[in-house]
Amino acid sequence: MSDVISGLKRDFDISFKDVHLLNEAFTHGTYLHENLHDKGRDYQRLEFLGDSVMQLMVADFLYRDFSNWNEGQLTEARISMVQSKSFSHFARLAHFDEYILLSKSSKKQKLNDNDNLLEDIFESFIAALYIDQGIPAVRKFLDKTLFKAFNEGYFNQFVNYKSKLQELVQQVGKVEIKYVVTNQDSINEEEPYYEVDVLINGIKNGSGSGRSIKEAEKIAAQNAYKELSDL
Amino acid sequence: MSDVISGLKRDFDISFKDVHLLNEAFTHGTYLHENLHDKGRDYQRLEFLGDSVMQLMVADFLYRDFSNWNEGQLTEARISMVQSKSFSHFARLAHFDEYILLSKSSKKQKLNDNDNLLEDIFESFIAALYIDQGIPAVRKFLDKTLFKAFNEGYFNQFVNYKSKLQELVQQVGKVEIKYVVTNQDSINEEEPYYEVDVLINGIKNGSGSGRSIKEAEKIAAQNAYKELSDL
DSSP states (O other), X not given: OXXXXXXXXXXXXXXXXXXXXXXXXXXXXXXXHHOTTOOOOOTHHHHHHHHHHHHXXXXXXXXXXXXTOOHHHHHHHHHHHSXXXXXXXXXXXXXXXHHOBOOHHHHHTTGGGOHHHHHHHHHHHHHHHHHHHHHHHHHHHHHHTHHHHHHTTGGGGGSOHHHHHHXXXXXXXXXXXXXXXXXXXXXXXXXXXXXXXXXXXXXXXXXXXXXXXHHHHHHHHHHHHHHHHTO | OHHHHHHHHHHHOOOOSOXXXXXXXXXXXXXXXXXXXXXXXXXXXXXXXXXXXXXXXXXXXXXXXXXXXXHHHHHHHHHHHHSHHHHHHHHHHTTHHHHOBOOHHHHXXXXXXXXXXXXXXXXXXXXXXXXXXXXXXXXXXXXXTHHHHHHTTGGGGGSOHHHHHHHHHHTTSXXXXXXXXXXXXXXXXXXXXXXXXXXXXXXXXXXXXXXXXXXXXXXXXXXHHHHHHTO
């Protein structure tokens, strides 16, 4: 347990009053099976609570900070933020994969790097922090992780801008959207590079670059969407 | 608006600091269409937030008050508590159907008695109370409504005890469950009355009564389940 205690202090300046609760948040069932003297619980009850804590924290953040968004936009943003891919990513950034208590065989199978488990552990940690220190402490932790990333555009990658662009331009009738590769380069074989233009009825409306045609198209669509939806 | 202000004061001793927020929680889109001078918003952004507030309040209540329940039992109870049938029921008990601001034609169509709308308004009210007065005020309101009803067994009706009993007894192998009507009576045609026994492998394990065979079977199953799951 010393790892998680010093790690949370170092990375987030968080110190738990109830260390047993913190322990529970990082305990997997297989660990308890192997250590029968440990009369504690696994993380699952905390995960039940943490799921709801995260739903509220994210909804509250969006509701207050984006006061001109309607409920459709709020819901779309919330869905992208509370998905497994999101929570497991931030669990790894916070080194939670190093803190999980597992049986020896589960450790060998690298279960601690499993996305679903990391998502669960992110939620169980959030619940433990909520019980130990209340909503303000959870908000502070998320301001340094999830909400910071949101404000920096991290969640844009989960939005399908190609289909959003399609929907947007189709509001004015029959429109043809084409993606054209305009430049293809590579410094070496491992670093290809593509540039793509979006043509809407033959007229260039945006461009993007990336390490695959797919990535470049996505960024081009995002740029075109942002430009057109601001008109 | 005077109805809802005096009603909330009378029924729950709640007074809003921000009356505009309370107004928004009870405003339907059709009302704004009809009253273009009203530059306010309808309830939908608040409903987005209130949904998450309710998820957390219910999860927190169950997590703390039922410390011996596992995550499966907690999840099952939460699902029964946050469903539309539940919220619309408590919205009616709190007279929210009388407070909704609707267009004249929607009022004529009795939209204010629609389950889905009442569910939404319950959530938008909860969000308004949360923003105006914080979590403790929401908890206090729910202690007088939803949580009180939970402790009085209101939500048992949403649990399928016949299938829960089936699952429970099948853990020990092949078992036959039979429901037998033991008494059938009626004071008059409008008030039939039935008594039912549950036989598990031929042995009586519980009984129930009700105004239909189905209702009597349900209560008998619930009694048998409670007795057997305590063993």
